[in-house]
Amino acid sequence: MIRTPLTRWFDLTTPIIGAPMAGVAGGALARAVSLGGGLGMIGVSGTATAGFVTEQCAIAAESELPFGVGLMVWVLDDRPDLLEATIAAAPSLVSVSFGNPAPYVGPLHDAGIAVAAQVNTTDDIRRAEEAAVDVIVVQGTEAGGHTGRRAMLPLLQEAVTLTDRPVVAAGGIATGRGMAGALVAGAAGVWIGTPLLSSPEALNSPAARARVRAAGGDGTVLTRAFDVAQRLAWPERWPGRALANEFSRTWHGREEDLSHDLISSRRVAEALRTGDLEHAPVYAGESVGLLVTERSATDVVRELDAEAEKALRAAARLVGS
Ligand SMILES: Cc1cc2nc3c(=O)[nH]c(=O)nc-3n(C[C@H](O)[C@H](O)[C@H](O)COP(=O)(O)O)c2cc1C
Helix, strand or coil, X not given: CCCCHHHHHHCXXXXXXXXXXXXXXXXXXXXXXXXXXXXXEEECCCCCCHHHHHHHHHHHHCCCCCEEEEEEHXXXXXXXXXXXXXXXXXXXXXXXXXXXXXXXXXXXXXXXXXXXXXXXXXXXXXXXXXXXXXXXXXXXXXXXXECCCCCHHHHHHHHHHHCCCCEEEECCCCCHHHHHHHHXXXXXXXXXXXXXXXXXXXXXXXXXXXXHXXXXXXXXXXXXXXXXXXXXXXXXXXXXXXXXXXXXHHHCCCHHHHCCCHHHHHHHHXXXXXXXXXXXXXXXXXXXXXXXXXXXXXXXXXXXXXXXXXXXXXXXXXXXX
């Protein structure tokens, strides 16, 4: 069994957190991750209602195991109802990412809820530390969904030298060897999103899951095009990593033109409604090429844990006596 400060804190059997993924990670996915011994999280988008939060948390809570909720700072500033609904649902962990977490740490701590924040730069690490964030999640540019521009491994090594708080690695981890590598580099756990994109408990469509399984590791793009098309208020420093498709091939790098192109905006809105995956975003990280079968999130977590334990034992044998 792998034991770290993270497993001890949340009473987990493996130091794996299922990433909060808006549109993909609802209560059923979070519950499945927690049943595998990790900590499953629910992703809350900018258009989610407080009712969605309450409903999905009730599903996750059925397992009577720890679960978490992932909120976005730039959304919360105008949506205090999402924070209130989250606190009322009493998750074990809440992440406040993509913005300054400081204003939200106090209210969550007052409710007895631990706080995580994804960080993408050295300054972000310092800001999270100063804000008394409990779990600092280093999110590399390899990650699926919205992310920064720095690679995970150098940022992880910096984080563990800058803070004594538990640091969790996010971005590109999809095998036991990868997980073991992050733990050896100093992480107290791993935060996985892309490996859960083909699980039947997810909220994404069967067609999106099939597309993810067919995609190769070279097939992602880090782009603002989908946000610009949807007129979303995502801050520019966090573009999104998605599978390249016809829309991104046409508009990535031409976001200024796109911001005036109403027809293309309507096309993306329509694609999101109809499930046209050549024009709607399918967010996925660089590890997507390793995802080839549809598997329960519980099995994904259990297998990752077992393989990581094997890899850690093998790594120890590299050292001569
Ligand atoms: C489809 C998708 C949606 C995401 N949505 C969110 C979100 O709502 N909130 C959040 O904090 N992170 C979100 N992320 C980022 C994840 O929390 C995490 O950083 C990332 O998945 C880890 O890297 P990996 O995809 O390589 O495993 C999302 C990622 C994906 C793939």
